[in-house]
Amino acid sequence: MKDQKKTPLFDRILDYINEETTPFHVPAHKMGKGIHPKWKDFAGENIFKMDLTEVQGLDDLHQADGVIQEAQELAAEAWGADSSYFLVNGTSGGIVASICTAAKQGEKIIVPRNSHKSTVYGLIVSGAVPVYISPEIDREKGLVGGILPSTLQKVYRDNKEAKGMVAVSPTYYGVCSDIKRLIEITHQYNGIFIADEAHGNHVYFHEKLPKGALFLGADLCCQSIHKMSGSLGQSSILHTKGNRVDVNRLKANLQMTQSTSPSYILMVSLDLARSNMAIKGHKLLEDLIELTEKTRKQIEKIPFIEVLGPSITGIHGIAEYEPARLVVSARKLGIQGYELYKLLRKDYQIEIEFGDYFYGVCILGIYTTHDELDRLVRALKDISMRFRGQKKPLVWNEELPPIPPQILSPREAYFADVEKVPWSRAKGRIIADMVVPYPPGIPTICPGELITDEVWDFLDAQSKAERHFHGSEDGSLTSIQVVSKLG
């Protein structure tokens, strides 16, 4: 067992600063001297002294064998991985590197339809061909559920040569699939399981939270430590487990997706967040879970306001719910999630993570306080009073069209000549972008796919119903990027 109180990178940086070595190296602000005085007045001097580079004694992220390696080994132990790699370009960079490691140009990889856009970028960079798998949809709630193991079994049976799969769990909404079974099935087919745990890095530190994918045998696992475990924005970790992954290839791919001047401030924040979670994580999460549960109960009692919780498990492929998340809806008041998001900021000085058609997603953290949550509850109570009886409740219960045929890989579509056409003339064309209507928030069509009659009719109906679209230029369906006519 390593001593998780240790913070090797932080300590070595302080030593370097105290040595007062004359800096003839980047960054050119020279340990803060060149930073704008306004910023120094606000932030103080010390943080800028820590903005260093690979000076002697501070190791090299891309060939770590000193303090960075020591810090990464502590992280590997804290999360139960075989090896861990600090990411200074977020989980996004880790996902791209992971996909490039698992599947090469032309090889198949199973990708959930509700993947983060970094997965699509991974497909574009690697040239791998996605075999899309649809998560279950709770149509009444307008919520994307989990991936059913039986669906994955079928996809593998039809695509035995697939090199593995990517899975997001928990999702932004706190939904967890049966990751244990998905990993077992992937391994039966000798595939590599890539866990997108952008939102799940904290679950390893408390038994009341869903089991982490690494614990369940994932081969690669990307975690945004900045989202839940208290490091600085953009700092993440990629972990590996087992012997399915070619680690040298992974390291090469990480060099491709990350800066040659990685920020030491970001890496230090990972070193310190890891120590904090390993030492105090259990207690902090215990408090957070208790606080969230209490708040959820209070919100449940507010008329016309809904909140997601563990009761949604057991159907729609949802194996577990991440209890430390608060996802609220005012749809019974006729208020969309986007409107709720704006209203909370404008009238109550509360900024939540985002809103979609039905939901407002509030991200809580290990230092969220009772007072902050109390303020949210009071705001929701007020909204419930102010807006009742004004508008019709929002409903959605649509059947999604089947996934359309893939004519080009995402890479081919991305690099093809494209043109913009009015939506009315898009039928039968190959799309260069993706279109994601809300609800439920998964792409109806992805780059390289054919705009079939069914897809066109579905999206057109959603557009007439004034749904919001992600991926299209202005959030509507006025015009769309398609691949110019082939050959």
Ligand SMILES: Cc1ncc(COP(=O)(O)O)c(C=O)c1O
């Ligand atoms: C599911 C999912 N995966 C990956 C990412 C990318 O993470 P990062 O912002 O750390 O690059 C996000 C970001 O929101 C996400 O929600």
